[in-house]
Amino acid sequence: MNEKQVLTTIEKALGLPEGKLNGLTQSSEIAEWDSLGHLSILAALDREFNGKVASIRELASAASVPQILNQLKQHGLLQ
Amino acid sequence: MTPGVQRMKVSVDKIDYYLPPKIEDNGLLQSENPDWRMDDIVKKTGILKRHICEEGQTALDMGALAADKLFSSPEERRSIGFLIFVTQSPDYLFPTSACILQDRLGLDRKCLAFDVNLGCSGFVDGLAIGASLIESGLAERGLVICGETYSRYIQKTDRTCRPIFGDGAAAVLLSRSAKPALGPFDFGTDGSGYQDLIVKSGGARGASEAKAPCSIFMDGAKVFMFTMDAVPKTMQAVLDKAGAKLSDVDQFIFHQASKLVIENIIRRLDLPPEKVFLNMQDIGNTVSASIPIALKDASRQKRIKNGDLLMLVGFGVGYSWGSCLLEWGEAS
Numbered sequence: 001m002n003e004k005q006v007l008t009t010i011e012k013a014l015g016l017p018e019g020k021l022n023g024l025t026q027s028s029e030i031a032e033w034d035s036l037g038h039l040s041i042l043a044a045l046d047r048e049f050n051g052k053v054a055s056i057r058e059l060a061s062a063a064s065v066p067q068i069l070n071q072l073k074q075h076g077l078l079q
Numbered sequence: 080m081t082p083g084v085q086r087m088k089v090s091v092d093k094i095d096y097y098l099p100p101k102i103e104d105n106g107l108l109q110s111e112n113p114d115w116r117m118d119d120i121v122k123k124t125g126i127l128k129r130h131i132c133e134e135g136q137t138a139l140d141m142g143a144l145a146a147d148k149l150f151s152s153p154e155e156r157r158s159i160g161f162l163i164f165v166t167q168s169p170d171y172l173f174p175t176s177a178c179i180l181q182d183r184l185g186l187d188r189k190c191l192a193f194d195v196n197l198g199c200s201g202f203v204d205g206l207a208i209g210a211s212l213i214e215s216g217l218a219e220r221g222l223v224i225c226g227e228t229y230s231r232y233i234q235k236t237d238r239t240c241r242p243i244f245g246d247g248a249a250a251v252l253l254s255r256s257a258k259p260a261l262g263p264f265d266f267g268t269d270g271s272g273y274q275d276l277i278v279k280s281g282g283a284r285g286a287s288e289a290k291a292p293c294s295i296f297m298d299g300a301k302v303f304m305f306t307m308d309a310v311p312k313t314m315q316a317v318l319d320k321a322g323a324k325l326s327d328v329d330q331f332i333f334h335q336a337s338k339l340v341i342e343n344i345i346r347r348l349d350l351p352p353e354k355v356f357l358n359m360q361d362i363g364n365t366v367s368a369s370i371p372i373a374l375k376d377a378s379r380q381k382r383i384k385n386g387d388l389l390m391l392v393g394f395g396v397g398y399s400w401g402s403c404l405l406e407w408g409e410a411s
Contacts, residue, residue: 036123042331043343046307051347054307060300
Protein backbone atom coordinates (compact mmCIF):
# COMPACT_ATOMS: atom_id res chain seq x y z
CA MET A 1 0.00 0.00 0.00
CA ASN A 2 1.26 3.51 -0.77
CA GLU A 3 0.54 6.95 0.71
CA LYS A 4 -2.19 7.74 -1.78
CA GLN A 5 -4.04 4.55 -0.87
CA VAL A 6 -3.76 5.38 2.82
CA LEU A 7 -5.24 8.83 2.19
CA THR A 8 -8.10 7.24 0.26
CA THR A 9 -8.70 4.80 3.10
CA ILE A 10 -8.89 7.64 5.63
CA GLU A 11 -11.16 9.68 3.39
CA LYS A 12 -13.56 6.76 3.00
CA ALA A 13 -13.51 6.08 6.72
CA LEU A 14 -14.52 9.67 7.43
CA GLY A 15 -16.99 9.90 4.55
CA LEU A 16 -14.95 12.60 2.83
CA PRO A 17 -14.75 13.24 -0.91
CA GLU A 18 -11.65 11.94 -2.63
CA GLY A 19 -8.83 14.46 -2.61
CA LYS A 20 -9.97 16.21 0.58
CA LEU A 21 -6.87 15.11 2.48
CA ASN A 22 -3.22 15.59 1.70
CA GLY A 23 0.03 14.52 3.30
CA LEU A 24 -0.02 17.44 5.74
CA THR A 25 -3.66 17.45 6.89
CA GLN A 26 -4.25 17.85 10.62
CA SER A 27 -7.28 16.28 12.32
CA SER A 28 -8.22 19.71 13.67
CA GLU A 29 -8.84 20.89 10.09
CA ILE A 30 -11.48 18.22 9.43
CA ALA A 31 -14.78 18.35 11.31
CA GLU A 32 -15.46 14.67 10.67
CA TRP A 33 -12.09 13.71 12.19
CA ASP A 34 -13.22 13.80 15.83
CA SER A 35 -12.68 11.07 18.41
CA LEU A 36 -15.38 8.89 16.85
CA GLY A 37 -14.04 9.54 13.37
CA HIS A 38 -10.63 8.45 14.56
CA LEU A 39 -12.07 5.07 15.57
CA SER A 40 -13.35 4.66 12.02
CA ILE A 41 -9.89 5.46 10.67
CA LEU A 42 -8.27 2.88 12.94
CA ALA A 43 -10.79 0.22 11.96
CA ALA A 44 -10.37 0.99 8.26
CA LEU A 45 -6.57 0.87 8.45
CA ASP A 46 -6.74 -2.40 10.34
CA ARG A 47 -8.94 -3.80 7.60
CA GLU A 48 -6.65 -2.61 4.81
CA PHE A 49 -3.52 -3.90 6.51
CA ASN A 50 -5.08 -7.26 7.42
CA GLY A 51 -4.92 -6.80 11.17
CA LYS A 52 -1.32 -5.61 11.28
CA VAL A 53 -1.98 -2.16 12.73
CA ALA A 54 -3.74 -3.29 15.94
CA SER A 55 -0.44 -3.55 17.77
CA ILE A 56 0.70 -0.04 16.74
CA ARG A 57 -0.63 1.79 19.79
CA GLU A 58 0.86 5.11 18.66
CA LEU A 59 -1.81 5.25 15.94
CA ALA A 60 -4.41 5.82 18.65
CA SER A 61 -2.78 9.17 19.43
CA ALA A 62 -2.00 10.18 15.85
CA ALA A 63 -3.67 13.52 15.20
CA SER A 64 -2.70 14.12 11.60
CA VAL A 65 -2.11 12.43 8.28
CA PRO A 66 1.70 12.79 8.56
CA GLN A 67 1.66 11.16 12.00
CA ILE A 68 -0.32 8.21 10.66
CA LEU A 69 1.92 7.85 7.62
CA ASN A 70 5.00 8.07 9.83
CA GLN A 71 3.79 5.30 12.12
CA LEU A 72 2.92 3.05 9.20
CA LYS A 73 6.38 3.66 7.71
CA GLN A 74 8.12 2.99 11.01
CA HIS A 75 6.41 -0.37 11.19
CA GLY A 76 7.26 -1.27 7.61
CA LEU A 77 3.69 -1.19 6.36
CA LEU A 78 4.09 1.58 3.82
CA GLN A 79 6.00 1.47 0.56
CA MET B 80 -0.77 -30.21 32.86
CA THR B 81 -0.91 -26.76 31.33
CA PRO B 82 -2.77 -24.40 33.70
CA GLY B 83 -6.32 -23.63 32.67
CA VAL B 84 -6.61 -26.33 30.04
CA GLN B 85 -9.09 -28.60 31.77
CA ARG B 86 -12.81 -28.14 31.59
CA MET B 87 -14.40 -27.91 35.04
CA LYS B 88 -17.38 -29.83 36.37
CA VAL B 89 -19.25 -26.63 37.08
CA SER B 90 -22.42 -25.38 35.47
CA VAL B 91 -24.34 -22.13 35.30
CA ASP B 92 -27.56 -23.31 36.93
CA LYS B 93 -29.53 -20.09 36.94
CA ILE B 94 -29.03 -16.62 35.59
CA ASP B 95 -31.05 -13.42 35.77
CA TYR B 96 -30.64 -9.67 35.78
CA TYR B 97 -32.10 -6.38 36.91
CA LEU B 98 -32.19 -3.12 34.98
CA PRO B 99 -33.38 0.09 36.64
CA PRO B 100 -36.63 1.40 35.12
CA LYS B 101 -35.30 4.88 34.35
CA ILE B 102 -34.27 5.12 30.70
CA GLU B 103 -32.11 7.64 28.89
CA ASP B 104 -32.55 7.52 25.13
CA ASN B 105 -30.56 9.27 22.45
CA GLY B 106 -33.28 11.88 22.00
CA LEU B 107 -32.58 13.09 25.51
CA LEU B 108 -28.83 13.20 24.84
CA GLN B 109 -29.46 15.19 21.67
CA SER B 110 -31.73 17.67 23.43
CA GLU B 111 -29.19 18.23 26.20
CA ASN B 112 -26.24 18.38 23.78
CA PRO B 113 -27.41 19.95 20.49
CA ASP B 114 -23.87 19.91 19.04
CA TRP B 115 -23.61 16.10 19.23
CA ARG B 116 -24.00 14.32 15.87
CA MET B 117 -26.17 11.53 17.21
CA ASP B 118 -26.47 9.72 13.87
CA ASP B 119 -22.69 9.33 13.73
CA ILE B 120 -22.58 8.31 17.35
CA VAL B 121 -25.24 5.62 16.94
CA LYS B 122 -23.50 4.18 13.89
CA LYS B 123 -20.52 3.44 16.09
CA THR B 124 -22.14 2.59 19.40
CA GLY B 125 -25.19 0.69 18.14
CA ILE B 126 -26.90 1.93 21.30
CA LEU B 127 -30.29 3.67 21.27
CA LYS B 128 -31.06 3.80 24.97
CA ARG B 129 -29.65 2.87 28.36
CA HIS B 130 -31.01 2.19 31.81
CA ILE B 131 -29.86 4.57 34.54
CA CYS B 132 -29.98 3.94 38.28
CA GLU B 133 -32.34 5.96 40.43
CA GLU B 134 -31.08 8.56 42.86
CA GLY B 135 -29.78 6.65 45.86
CA GLN B 136 -29.85 3.29 44.09
CA THR B 137 -26.50 1.50 44.04
CA ALA B 138 -24.93 -1.44 42.24
CA LEU B 139 -25.35 -3.39 45.46
CA ASP B 140 -29.10 -2.68 45.48
CA MET B 141 -29.42 -3.80 41.88
CA GLY B 142 -27.26 -6.86 42.48
CA ALA B 143 -29.54 -7.91 45.33
CA LEU B 144 -32.61 -7.52 43.11
CA ALA B 145 -30.98 -9.61 40.37
CA ALA B 146 -29.89 -12.35 42.79
CA ASP B 147 -33.29 -12.48 44.50
CA LYS B 148 -34.74 -13.72 41.23
CA LEU B 149 -32.61 -16.86 41.44
CA PHE B 150 -34.01 -18.17 44.71
CA SER B 151 -37.24 -20.06 45.22
CA SER B 152 -36.77 -21.00 48.91
CA PRO B 153 -34.88 -20.00 52.08
CA GLU B 154 -33.12 -23.36 51.94
CA GLU B 155 -31.74 -22.47 48.55
CA ARG B 156 -30.29 -19.26 49.97
CA ARG B 157 -28.66 -21.13 52.83
CA SER B 158 -26.99 -23.54 50.41
CA ILE B 159 -24.83 -20.77 48.95
CA GLY B 160 -21.17 -21.30 49.82
CA PHE B 161 -19.72 -18.15 48.26
CA LEU B 162 -20.74 -14.78 46.93
CA ILE B 163 -18.46 -12.96 44.52
CA PHE B 164 -19.57 -9.40 43.77
CA VAL B 165 -17.89 -7.98 40.70
CA THR B 166 -18.15 -4.22 40.80
CA GLN B 167 -16.29 -0.97 40.39
CA SER B 168 -19.19 0.90 41.98
CA PRO B 169 -19.00 -0.26 45.62
CA ASP B 170 -21.23 1.26 48.27
CA TYR B 171 -18.24 2.17 50.43
CA LEU B 172 -14.45 2.04 50.32
CA PHE B 173 -15.01 -0.54 53.03
CA PRO B 174 -16.66 -2.71 54.19
CA THR B 175 -16.79 -4.99 51.18
CA SER B 176 -20.09 -4.72 49.36
CA ALA B 177 -20.32 -8.51 49.12
CA CYS B 178 -20.53 -8.71 52.92
CA ILE B 179 -23.53 -6.39 52.90
CA LEU B 180 -25.05 -8.45 50.10
CA GLN B 181 -24.62 -11.65 52.15
CA ASP B 182 -26.86 -10.19 54.81
CA ARG B 183 -29.26 -8.52 52.38
CA LEU B 184 -29.81 -11.82 50.54
CA GLY B 185 -30.20 -13.89 53.71
CA LEU B 186 -27.25 -16.13 52.92
CA ASP B 187 -25.65 -18.40 55.50
CA ARG B 188 -23.00 -16.88 57.79
CA LYS B 189 -20.58 -19.57 56.59
CA CYS B 190 -20.71 -18.01 53.14
CA LEU B 191 -17.42 -16.70 51.76
CA ALA B 192 -18.08 -13.21 50.37
CA PHE B 193 -15.76 -10.79 48.64
CA ASP B 194 -15.68 -8.12 45.94
CA VAL B 195 -13.72 -8.29 42.72
CA ASN B 196 -12.76 -4.86 41.42
CA LEU B 197 -12.71 -5.55 37.71
CA GLY B 198 -14.78 -4.07 34.92
CA CYS B 199 -15.58 -5.43 31.50
CA SER B 200 -13.59 -8.66 31.97
CA GLY B 201 -15.00 -9.17 35.46
CA PHE B 202 -17.73 -11.69 34.73
CA VAL B 203 -15.32 -14.15 33.13
CA ASP B 204 -12.89 -13.63 36.01
CA GLY B 205 -15.66 -14.09 38.57
CA LEU B 206 -16.78 -17.26 36.84
CA ALA B 207 -13.24 -18.63 36.96
CA ILE B 208 -12.83 -17.85 40.66
CA GLY B 209 -16.21 -19.28 41.57
CA ALA B 210 -15.75 -22.38 39.46
CA SER B 211 -12.33 -22.93 41.04
CA LEU B 212 -13.87 -22.82 44.53
CA ILE B 213 -16.32 -25.52 43.46
CA GLU B 214 -13.81 -27.59 41.53
CA SER B 215 -11.40 -27.58 44.47
CA GLY B 216 -14.10 -28.79 46.85
CA LEU B 217 -14.26 -25.61 48.92
CA ALA B 218 -17.89 -25.03 47.97
CA GLU B 219 -20.77 -26.82 46.30
CA ARG B 220 -22.51 -23.79 44.87
CA GLY B 221 -22.27 -20.05 44.90
CA LEU B 222 -23.16 -16.74 43.37
CA VAL B 223 -21.34 -14.47 40.97
CA ILE B 224 -23.07 -11.10 40.92
CA CYS B 225 -22.03 -8.28 38.61
CA GLY B 226 -23.33 -4.76 39.12
CA GLU B 227 -22.32 -1.33 37.92
CA THR B 228 -23.50 2.27 38.06
CA TYR B 229 -20.95 3.90 35.77
CA SER B 230 -23.53 6.63 35.08
CA ARG B 231 -22.54 8.16 38.41
CA TYR B 232 -19.02 8.71 37.07
CA ILE B 233 -20.10 10.30 33.78
CA GLN B 234 -20.55 14.01 33.21
CA LYS B 235 -23.66 15.08 31.27
CA THR B 236 -21.48 16.51 28.50
CA ASP B 237 -19.16 13.51 28.14
CA ARG B 238 -19.74 12.50 24.53
CA THR B 239 -17.31 9.58 24.69
CA CYS B 240 -18.86 7.73 27.63
CA ARG B 241 -22.44 8.89 28.14
CA PRO B 242 -23.90 7.40 24.93
CA ILE B 243 -22.32 4.03 25.77
CA PHE B 244 -22.55 3.09 29.43
CA GLY B 245 -25.74 1.92 31.12
CA ASP B 246 -26.40 0.71 34.66
CA GLY B 247 -27.54 -2.76 35.64
CA ALA B 248 -26.77 -5.94 37.50
CA ALA B 249 -26.81 -9.65 36.80
CA ALA B 250 -26.46 -12.75 38.94
CA VAL B 251 -25.56 -16.34 38.18
CA LEU B 252 -25.82 -19.41 40.37
CA LEU B 253 -22.92 -21.80 39.88
CA SER B 254 -22.99 -25.39 41.08
CA ARG B 255 -21.15 -28.67 40.73
CA SER B 256 -22.21 -30.54 37.62
CA ALA B 257 -22.01 -34.21 36.64
CA LYS B 258 -19.94 -33.52 33.56
CA PRO B 259 -17.37 -30.91 32.58
CA ALA B 260 -19.15 -27.84 31.29
CA LEU B 261 -17.01 -24.76 31.97
CA GLY B 262 -13.58 -23.91 30.63
CA PRO B 263 -10.88 -23.78 29.56
CA PHE B 264 -10.17 -20.18 30.47
CA ASP B 265 -7.67 -17.65 29.19
CA PHE B 266 -6.82 -14.44 31.03
CA GLY B 267 -4.70 -11.41 30.43
CA THR B 268 -3.65 -8.15 32.04
CA ASP B 269 -1.77 -5.14 30.71
CA GLY B 270 -1.62 -2.47 33.36
CA SER B 271 0.33 -0.14 31.08
CA GLY B 272 -3.07 0.98 29.80
CA TYR B 273 -4.54 1.79 33.22
CA GLN B 274 -4.87 5.51 32.48
CA ASP B 275 -6.89 4.96 29.31
CA LEU B 276 -10.10 4.16 31.20
CA ILE B 277 -10.06 5.50 34.71
CA VAL B 278 -11.90 7.23 37.53
CA LYS B 279 -9.18 8.92 39.55
CA SER B 280 -11.17 10.14 42.49
CA GLY B 281 -12.10 7.94 45.42
CA GLY B 282 -8.82 6.11 45.85
CA ALA B 283 -5.68 7.07 47.76
CA ARG B 284 -3.66 8.27 44.76
CA GLY B 285 -6.67 9.81 43.10
CA ALA B 286 -7.10 12.28 45.94
CA SER B 287 -4.18 14.24 44.59
CA GLU B 288 -4.63 13.48 40.86
CA ALA B 289 -8.35 13.96 40.34
CA LYS B 290 -9.41 17.13 38.55
CA ALA B 291 -13.12 16.64 39.09
CA PRO B 292 -15.07 14.51 41.55
CA CYS B 293 -16.10 11.06 40.34
CA SER B 294 -15.36 11.75 36.68
CA ILE B 295 -14.57 8.96 34.25
CA PHE B 296 -11.95 9.37 31.55
CA MET B 297 -11.77 7.10 28.52
CA ASP B 298 -9.33 7.34 25.63
CA GLY B 299 -11.61 5.59 23.17
CA ALA B 300 -8.98 5.18 20.47
CA LYS B 301 -6.47 3.53 22.78
CA VAL B 302 -9.07 1.21 24.27
CA PHE B 303 -10.23 0.35 20.76
CA MET B 304 -6.69 -0.52 19.66
CA PHE B 305 -6.28 -2.67 22.75
CA THR B 306 -9.42 -4.65 21.97
CA MET B 307 -8.45 -5.21 18.35
CA ASP B 308 -5.11 -6.57 19.49
CA ALA B 309 -6.03 -8.57 22.59
CA VAL B 310 -9.44 -10.06 21.87
CA PRO B 311 -8.62 -12.24 18.84
CA LYS B 312 -5.54 -13.54 20.68
CA THR B 313 -7.40 -14.58 23.83
CA MET B 314 -10.10 -16.25 21.77
CA GLN B 315 -7.52 -18.25 19.86
CA ALA B 316 -5.76 -19.14 23.11
CA VAL B 317 -8.96 -20.63 24.55
CA LEU B 318 -9.55 -22.61 21.37
CA ASP B 319 -5.97 -23.88 21.41
CA LYS B 320 -6.31 -25.01 25.03
CA ALA B 321 -9.54 -26.80 24.20
CA GLY B 322 -8.24 -28.29 20.96
CA ALA B 323 -11.21 -26.67 19.25
CA LYS B 324 -11.86 -24.47 16.23
CA LEU B 325 -13.85 -21.28 15.86
CA SER B 326 -16.41 -23.24 13.89
CA ASP B 327 -16.99 -25.53 16.90
CA VAL B 328 -18.47 -22.62 18.84
CA ASP B 329 -22.23 -22.27 18.50
CA GLN B 330 -22.53 -18.73 19.85
CA PHE B 331 -20.09 -15.99 20.84
CA ILE B 332 -21.15 -13.84 23.79
CA PHE B 333 -18.89 -10.80 23.90
CA HIS B 334 -18.81 -8.03 26.44
CA GLN B 335 -21.25 -5.62 24.84
CA ALA B 336 -18.69 -2.83 24.45
CA SER B 337 -20.09 -1.14 21.36
CA LYS B 338 -21.18 -2.03 17.86
CA LEU B 339 -17.94 -0.79 16.31
CA VAL B 340 -15.77 -2.89 18.62
CA ILE B 341 -17.72 -6.09 18.08
CA GLU B 342 -18.06 -5.55 14.33
CA ASN B 343 -14.30 -5.31 14.16
CA ILE B 344 -13.87 -8.55 16.06
CA ILE B 345 -16.33 -10.20 13.68
CA ARG B 346 -14.38 -8.87 10.71
CA ARG B 347 -10.97 -9.81 12.03
CA LEU B 348 -11.97 -13.39 12.82
CA ASP B 349 -14.44 -13.76 9.95
CA LEU B 350 -17.14 -14.87 12.38
CA PRO B 351 -20.63 -15.62 11.06
CA PRO B 352 -22.69 -12.65 12.32
CA GLU B 353 -25.54 -14.99 13.26
CA LYS B 354 -23.21 -16.61 15.77
CA VAL B 355 -22.56 -13.33 17.57
CA PHE B 356 -25.21 -12.23 20.03
CA LEU B 357 -25.74 -8.48 20.40
CA ASN B 358 -28.13 -6.81 22.81
CA MET B 359 -26.52 -3.44 23.53
CA GLN B 360 -29.08 -1.52 21.45
CA ASP B 361 -31.61 -1.10 24.26
CA ILE B 362 -29.33 -1.72 27.25
CA GLY B 363 -25.97 -0.15 26.51
CA ASN B 364 -22.64 -1.27 27.88
CA THR B 365 -23.24 -2.43 31.45
CA VAL B 366 -19.57 -3.29 32.05
CA SER B 367 -19.17 -6.60 33.94
CA ALA B 368 -22.91 -7.26 33.85
CA SER B 369 -23.10 -7.16 30.06
CA ILE B 370 -22.11 -10.79 29.40
CA PRO B 371 -24.54 -12.41 31.87
CA ILE B 372 -27.30 -10.06 30.70
CA ALA B 373 -26.56 -11.09 27.12
CA LEU B 374 -26.56 -14.77 28.14
CA LYS B 375 -30.00 -14.41 29.69
CA ASP B 376 -31.38 -12.56 26.69
CA ALA B 377 -29.84 -15.07 24.27
CA SER B 378 -31.53 -17.86 26.19
CA ARG B 379 -34.88 -16.05 26.27
CA GLN B 380 -34.66 -15.42 22.55
CA LYS B 381 -33.68 -19.08 21.98
CA ARG B 382 -30.44 -18.03 20.33
CA ILE B 383 -28.74 -20.57 22.60
CA LYS B 384 -30.03 -23.98 23.60
CA ASN B 385 -28.97 -26.78 25.90
CA GLY B 386 -25.76 -28.40 24.79
CA ASP B 387 -24.57 -25.40 22.77
CA LEU B 388 -20.90 -24.53 23.10
CA LEU B 389 -20.56 -20.85 23.96
CA MET B 390 -17.50 -18.64 24.06
CA LEU B 391 -17.63 -15.81 26.57
CA VAL B 392 -15.19 -12.94 26.03
CA GLY B 393 -14.69 -9.99 28.39
CA PHE B 394 -12.24 -7.13 27.83
CA GLY B 395 -11.62 -3.57 28.87
CA VAL B 396 -10.63 -1.42 31.81
CA GLY B 397 -7.28 -2.34 33.37
CA TYR B 398 -6.46 -3.38 30.71
CA SER B 399 -7.86 -6.75 31.59
CA TRP B 400 -9.36 -9.51 29.49
CA GLY B 401 -10.61 -13.05 29.83
CA SER B 402 -12.40 -15.67 27.80
CA CYS B 403 -13.76 -19.15 28.31
CA LEU B 404 -15.94 -21.86 26.86
CA LEU B 405 -19.25 -22.80 28.46
CA GLU B 406 -21.53 -25.66 27.55
CA TRP B 407 -24.99 -24.27 28.10
CA GLY B 408 -26.69 -26.61 30.54
CA GLU B 409 -30.00 -28.25 31.31
CA ALA B 410 -30.78 -26.06 34.30
CA SER B 411 -29.85 -22.85 32.56
